[in-house]
Amino acid sequence: MSRKELLSKIGLRQDGRRAEELRRIRCKLGVFTQPDGSAYLEQGLTKVLAAVYGPHQVRGGRSKAQHDAAIINCQFSMAVFSTGERKKRPRGDRKSTEISIHLHQALLAAVKVELYPWSQIDVYVEVLHADGGVFPACVNAATLALIDAGIPLKEYVCACTASLANNNVAMVDISNQEETLGGPVLTVVALPMSAKIVHMEMSQRFHLDHLPKVLNLALQGCKDIKAILDDVVRQHVKDIGSSTGWSQTNRKQ
């Protein structure tokens, strides 16, 4: 296999995956005790921690509070050791600010903010290891943390990347290696159950004819990720429930 090829002749990628295969996703809910909800997510080698505080009273600038909805405050930061070259500062640079804003948009589509007027929900995301697809991993981790915090969501919000290899084959879940080898990366944040796209971003251009193919694969990736997260959440609810003897759920009967 040549070093430069994104997809070999037999249809394998640099890391041995097939074009439509996701990286391994491992995740865990409730990793911290201090926040109201937290989650850890590993997507391949990309490792992300998310913590959710709230809903609580608005702090700081009081003009921000809304009378009919909660505000979501997102903070994205990358650990200084997360990338190959040591970062100077973990947050506050242009890229982090941009991702924070995108994360805010993505979560706003799923969280039922109208239930908590005059309040604020804080979402903190920390990247421990960046290996491509950092933003999608953050969205997925934030979703899990929100579920753990018991904040009402319309449904899961999942994110996935897709790219185009050899100018005709679509690939899903792009790793850092593939990102640096080149090729356009399409990031899609979606509500997989109602098949709505919340946010879409493209790093380079490619011919419009390829867009449906790549977009469909990215959406399929979102659905696959949703299925994985679903299993984890169900298992988590079952574990919590059986360890407390379903006490909180049966108190009305």
Place this chain on the structure above:
Amino acid sequence: MTKPLICVPGQRLCILDKTHESGQGTYERQGYIYSSLAGVVDVVDKDGVKVVEVQSTGEQTLVPTQGDIVTAQVTILTQDFCKCVIKCIGNTVLSRTYRGILRREDVCATDKDRVQIYKSYRPGDVILARVLPITEAHTYNLSTAENELGVVIAHSEHGYPMVPISWTQMQCTKMYTKELRKVAKVVPENMNTKT
């Protein structure tokens, strides 16, 4: 006991019709009831209508709304208002407190002009209060202008618990000194349900 039915956010639970209603932890969309929490499905029968609810496994997140009865502790007194921290909403103990403010004109229902804050509350008192309409974002306005609202638990300046002896006075259980408070007429809970 049957096995609990686990659901996740966005899961369709049942059709929305005359016999099924969406309750806590669920929402309606296009004629169906969907779950908005990860937890266990619970169907409560209310007047022949089945209310579908989802009970979350974690603690419940609650925000004070207008009209709620809250339990608060007084922290700071001034001439015009006293500041409190809200510790409970109804029967639910909050994991995180909220800041509240009780203005002088909201202490009593009658004789509003002659009310003096330091003759009604002292720091450390536990009070029952009602949440007023929210006008500013950073704090909740409270009111005790009802007979059932006011001081419930208080300590005298010597540090001993006090018992109410009238609408406006409480007495120390040890030193028998009298102090002024806006006393709440505490109604036992089982009396409320009968009326």
